[in-house]
Amino acid sequence: MTLPSSAPRPAPRIYLAGPDVFYPEARERGRQMQALCASLGLVGLYPLDGDLSDTEATPLSLRIYQANRQLIQSADAVVANLRDFRGFEPDSGTVWEASFALALGKPVVGYLPQANSLIERMAGQHQAGVDADGCTVEDFGLPLNLMLAHSLSAVAYGAEDGLQGLRAALLVVRRLLDAGGSPG
Template identity: 80%
Template sequence: MSCAPDLKPRVYLAGPDVFYPDARERGRQMQALCAELGLVGLYPLDGDLSAQGDAPLSLRIYQANRQLIQSADAVVANLRDFRGCEPDSGTVWEASFALALGKPVVGYLPRAGSLLERMAGQHQHGVDAEGCTVEDFGLPLNLMLAHSLSAVVVGPETGLQGLRAALERLRGWLPGAAPP
C-alpha cells in the first residue's frame, strides 16, 4: 500500500457517475463522504489532463485516471447496471487495473439478486435475445468480476448510501483508516 501511517488512505471512486449532467457535484459529495470517513476520495474528473500535452482528450483522460488509480490505496466501484444489465465497461477496467496492481477493490450495486434474476424480462429460460446463455451461478455480477473483488456490497442502497456501505466495508483492508 502507498499509504503512510500519518496520511489518510486514498480511494479511487470508479463508476459511471462521471457521465451525469451533475457529475462534478456528485464527485464533491462522494469526496465529502470519504473525508467524513477519514479517507481521501480521488474522483476521475479531478485527474491532471495537462500531463500528456497535446495527446487526444480521450488518451489524456485514460492516462490521468491510470495515474489516479496508481496513486490510490484502494478502489471503490459503482457497479450498478449501466446502459443495460452489466456495469460500465470503463468502471470494470478501472477495477481490474487496480486488482492487477494488488489493490483492494470493493464494488457496490443497488439491486439485489443474481445476474439472471436482475435480467428478468430480458431472457427466456437463461438465454438472451441473441441466443447467448446468461450465466446462473447465483452471483450479482459476472463470475470473473464477482470473484475478483475484495467485497461486493449489494442494495438496496443507492447513490451515497451504497458508497458509504462500500467504503465502510473497505476500511478493514486499509492501514491508517480511521475507525468507524
C-alpha cells in the same frame, strides 16, 4: 533503540470508479462522494479531478485515460460503482479500472443497488437462460459476471439513488485497509 513514529498516518486514498462521471451534475456528485470519503477519514480520488494538463497535441481521451490510470496507481484501494449501466452489466470503463487496480494488488470493493442475481435482474429479457441473441445468461446466483464477482474483495449494497452503497463500500474498504496496516 528506535522509537515509534509519532507522525500521523496519511489518510488512505480511494479511487472512486464508476459511471458517476456520466451523470448530470457529475462534478457535484463527485464532491458529495469525496465529502463522504472525508467523513470516514479517507481521501476520495474522483476521475474528473485527474490532471489533464498534458499538451493539447495529445487527444483528450488519451489524457483522461492517463490521468485516471495515475490516480489509480496513487490510490490505496478502489471502490467501484458496479450498477447496471446502459444494459445489464457494469460500465466497461469501471470494470477496466477495477481490473487494473486488482492487477496492481490493490483491494477493490464494488457496490450495487441490490443483491439480485444477474439472471434475476434480467427477468423478462431471456428465455430459459438464453438472451435474445441466443447467448447463455449465466446463472450462478451472483450479482455480477463470475469473473468480476470472484475477484472483488467485497460487494456492498445500497439504494440506487444516493450514497448508501458507496458508504457501505467505503466502510468495508476502511476495515480492509485498517486490518492491513498503513496504506501504500
